[in-house]
Amino acid sequence: xxxxxxxxxxxQIVNGVITDESLAEGDVLINCLHEIQNHFxxxxxxxxxxxxxxxxxxxxxxxxxxxxxxxxxxxxxxGKYVIRVCNSxxxxxxxxxxxxxxxxxxxxxxxxxxxxxxxFTLEETGCLGLCxxxxxxxxxxxxxxxxxxxxxxxxxxxxxxxERG
Amino acid sequence: xxxxxxxxxxxxxxxCISSGEESCLQALEKAVEKYALHDVVKIVETGCMxxxxxGPLMVIYPEGVYYQKLTPEDIExxxxxxxxxxxxxxxxxxxxxVSSLKTHNPYDDHPFFTRQVxxxxxxxxxxxxxxxxxxxxxxxxxxxxxxxxxKPEEIIEELxxxxxxxxxxxGFPTWLKWDLTRKVxxxxxxxxxxxxxxxxxxxxxxSILEGDPHSILEAMAIAGYAIGASKGYIYIRAEYPxxxxxxxxxxxxxxxxxxxGENIMGSDFSFDLEIRMGAGAxxxxxxxxxxxxxxxxxxxPRVKPPFPAQVGVxxxxxxxxxxxxxxxxxxxxxxxxxxxxxxxxxxSKGTKVFCLAGKVKNTGLxxxxxxxxxxxxxxxxxxxxPDGKEFKAVQTGGPSGGCxxxxxxxxxxxxxxxxxxxxxMGSGGMIFMDEDTCMVDVAKYFLDFSVExxxxxxxxxxxxxxxxxDMLEKITDGEGEEGDIERLEELGKNIMDTSLCxxxxxxxxxxxxTIRYFRDEYEAHINxxxxxxxxxxxxxxxxxxPEKCVxxxxxxxxxxxxxxxxxVKQVHEIDRDICTRCSSCIQVCRFGAISIQSP
Numbered sequence: 001x002x003x004x005x006x007x008x009x010x011x012q013i014v015n016g017v018i019t020d021e022s023l024a025e026g027d028v029l030i031n032c033l034h035e036i037q038n039h040f041x042x043x044x045x046x047x048x049x050x051x052x053x054x055x056x057x058x059x060x061x062x063x064x065x066x067x068x069x070x071x072x073x074x075x076x077x078x079g080k081y082v083i084r085v086c087n088s089x090x091x092x093x094x095x096x097x098x099x100x101x102x103x104x105x106x107x108x109x110x111x112x113x114x115x116x117x118x119x120f121t122l123e124e125t126g127c128l129g130l131c132x133x134x135x136x137x138x139x140x141x142x143x144x145x146x147x148x149x150x151x152x153x154x155x156x157x158x159x160x161x162x163e164r165g
Numbered sequence: 166x167x168x169x170x171x172x173x174x175x176x177x178x179x180x181c182i183s184s185g186e187e188s189c190l191q192a193l194e195k196a197v198e199k200y201a202l203h204d205v206v207k208i209v210e211t212g213c214m215x216x217x218x219x220g221p222l223m224v225i226y227p228e229g230v231y232y233q234k235l236t237p238e239d240i241e242x243x244x245x246x247x248x249x250x251x252x253x254x255x256x257x258x259x260x261x262x263v264s265s266l267k268t269h270n271p272y273d274d275h276p277f278f279t280r281q282v283x284x285x286x287x288x289x290x291x292x293x294x295x296x297x298x299x300x301x302x303x304x305x306x307x308x309x310x311x312x313x314x315x316k317p318e319e320i321i322e323e324l325x326x327x328x329x330x331x332x333x334x335x336g337f338p339t340w341l342k343w344d345l346t347r348k349v350x351x352x353x354x355x356x357x358x359x360x361x362x363x364x365x366x367x368x369x370x371x372s373i374l375e376g377d378p379h380s381i382l383e384a385m386a387i388a389g390y391a392i393g394a395s396k397g398y399i400y401i402r403a404e405y406p407x408x409x410x411x412x413x414x415x416x417x418x419x420x421x422x423x424x425x426g427e428n429i430m431g432s433d434f435s436f437d438l439e440i441r442m443g444a445g446a447x448x449x450x451x452x453x454x455x456x457x458x459x460x461x462x463x464x465x466p467r468v469k470p471p472f473p474a475q476v477g478v479x480x481x482x483x484x485x486x487x488x489x490x491x492x493x494x495x496x497x498x499x500x501x502x503x504x505x506x507x508x509x510x511x512x513s514k515g516t517k518v519f520c521l522a523g524k525v526k527n528t529g530l531x532x533x534x535x536x537x538x539x540x541x542x543x544x545x546x547x548x549x550x551p552d553g554k555e556f557k558a559v560q561t562g563g564p565s566g567g568c569x570x571x572x573x574x575x576x577x578x579x580x581x582x583x584x585x586x587x588x589x590m591g592s593g594g595m596i597f598m599d600e601d602t603c604m605v606d607v608a609k610y611f612l613d614f615s616v617e618x619x620x621x622x623x624x625x626x627x628x629x630x631x632x633x634x635d636m637l638e639k640i641t642d643g644e645g646e647e648g649d650i651e652r653l654e655e656l657g658k659n660i661m662d663t664s665l666c667x668x669x670x671x672x673x674x675x676x677x678x679t680i681r682y683f684r685d686e687y688e689a690h691i692n693x694x695x696x697x698x699x700x701x702x703x704x705x706x707x708x709x710x711p712e713k714c715v716x717x718x719x720x721x722x723x724x725x726x727x728x729x730x731x732x733v734k735q736v737h738e739i740d741r742d743i744c745t746r747c748s749s750c751i752q753v754c755r756f757g758a759i760s761i762q763s764p
Contacts, residue, residue, distance in 0.1 A: 070446050089365045089523070090522035101747075129179065131217075131367075132180040132220075133183055133217050143179065143182065
């Protein structure tokens with residue numbers, strides 16, 4: 001359940017994104033959903049989505065449609081850190097396969113799954129545009145390039161340590 | 166007033182940031198602090214310098230010395246040696262491929278730089294993208310000023326003379342697009358910038374937006390004036406947060422100076438921009454899907470005609486160009502269309518930005534004149550194939566394009582020649598492949614991408630690509646049958662003929678193209694159950710050479726599935742039925758006793 005306080009926060013986010021009242025027909029929907037997703041740590045609860053529909057005066061079904069069409073959105077709870085692994089050819093030919101294997105093994109989960117500790121969700125993504133330093137992954141909004149098996153383990157362990165305080 | 170004696174440019178492009186630029190910058194600031202150099206050293210964070218592979222990068226002026234592959238420790242050393250004592254730190258310089266000496270100033274003598282002609286990327290790696298003053302100092306916003314003194318028809322005429330064609334893929338003449346949109350009656354029109362760069366291996370748009378955001382803003386305002394629009398949208402991928410941040414900052418700065426927004430430069434012309442984010446859907450790079458997405462809907466392509474020039478965003482006439490196309494506009498206006506048209510080939514004028522990725526020594530971003538040969542790009546600029554391997558093919562045009570094998574290395578690159586070779590310019594990604602790449606695997610890879618990214622609207626694309634993928638998987642699993650190649654070709658042709666948008670119309674292209682040039686590899690998979698590049702797991706096996714094995718047990722200990730057996734100091738053996746071909750054993754064998762074989 002999303003609390004009333006959280007729904008108020010959603011309202012504030014949406015009103016903050018609307019810059020031009022005359023255009024507010026739903027064209028800010030995707031921008032809003034990004035901010036709401038950040039607010040709830042990587043997912044959009046359905047109650048929040050309903051609230052957005054109400055404010056932007058678009059059918060709830062359209063919001064759901066958008067949420068499920070675009071791969072970056074999720075209506076399911078995800079880990080605090082979403083790890084997006086580039087699955088494009090430049091990363092593939094420079095060793096991306098091993099990076100994927102390392103991540104799956106280390107996190108103990110497959111793509112679209114969350115690690116047992118609830119910290120990481122592993123996802124695939126299209127080209128991240130950093131092919132010059134492939135293989136590449138994106139963790140929330142940070143990018144990591146020139147990856148090797150050991151580098152990946154370091155990155156994951158650093159985050160784990162940070163989380164432990 | 167103290168005058169800076171050294172200006173240090175740090176590359177803050179996406180590639181360098183993700184390989185550790187931030188910690189180097191912190192080290193630099195600390196070192197400057199430590200030696201009390203703030204008055205004489207000026208640090209500037211620039212956009213992408215292009216040579217991503219050598220990052221993090223730094224250039225020290227006045228000498229223009231280029232340091233590569235930096236770590237925080239190197240920075241400390243460079244400051245204490247170079248800045249304080251004037252001694253160049255030789256071991257952090259770039260190797261010069263044409264001489265045994267290290268190169269001090271690669272802009273003068275390194276072919277990666279000297280072969281380039283920078284128009285769209287003119288300011289990248291040179292100015293601080295977050296400072297509008299630096300953009301203005303490099304002739305920024307002069308083109309807009311000039312445009313405002315011209316008639317819209319005159320601007321479009323200039324574009325026509327320049328011969329500029331769309332840099333996003335198909336190469337449609339830019340002037341014609343502008344002219345069509347201008348001529349459609351209507352008070353409300355829109356200018357769009359397609360920054361939904363998604364082709365695997367293409368990152369020029371990202372780099373331009375991050376490294377020179379004002380060039381796009383200026384060009385879009387010019388476009389607005391030329392077609393009669395006062396509002397624009399930049400549609401950008403959410404995967405590019407840095408570019409979004411820099412664009413927003415750019416818009417803010419330009420508005421403060423009256424170069425954007427209401428009554429630009431005191432004229433009657435007003436123009437404003439909104440940024441709209443994507444959310445991870447490749448198909449949104451297709452212009453009508455992009456328009457749907459801007460309107461806040463799922464990105465499904467519309468039927469054309471009507472074209473966006475007639476019915477675009479919110480049903481209004483809309484002009485849509487990609488990032489690199491816009492980046493070319495200001496120099497065309499300031500330097501003249503004839504100057505632009507003097508570069509390139511008969512049908513393809515100007516330059517093209519290419520992204521070099523995959524198996525090539527110098528990966529990164531280069532801008533070269535149209536008509537340059539592929540050989541020059543691979544060997545002169547790209548530095549050749551690493552690890553002494555041989556060039557096999559290059560994929561251009563991403564999942565919509567095809568590959569070019571080594572027989573065609575001397576083909577001059579332009580829109581037409583690439584099309585003849587069965588591929589396309591696309592957005593300019595070049596993925597290099599060496600002898601260790603299996604072309605059937607590559608085709609399967611692109612198909613997998615298209616299956617994932619198909620929006621699902623058209624049956625041929627949604628279902629057909631999947632069937633093609635399954636057939637390829639069957640082939641790489643060693644279960645291919647005679648006639649599969651022909652079936653792939655036929656189905657591919659049908660998908661291309663019957664899909665609505667560019668995605669489906671081109672998605673079988675990588676398969677068709679690899680069959681055209683590497684049919685023998687398909688046949689080896691199907692007839693001989695053999696993968697010549699030794700990539701496809703079901704068709705390879707790991708073998709221990711009894712002559713070389715000393716029985717050190719390293720392989721047996723590392724094998725995750727205990728497929729390797731043998732006593733200490735005895736020759737080991739791999740059980741083919743248990744082995745998962747994970748390659749762990751090859752990596753630990755110090756005697757080179759393990760090899761991959763494909764029968």
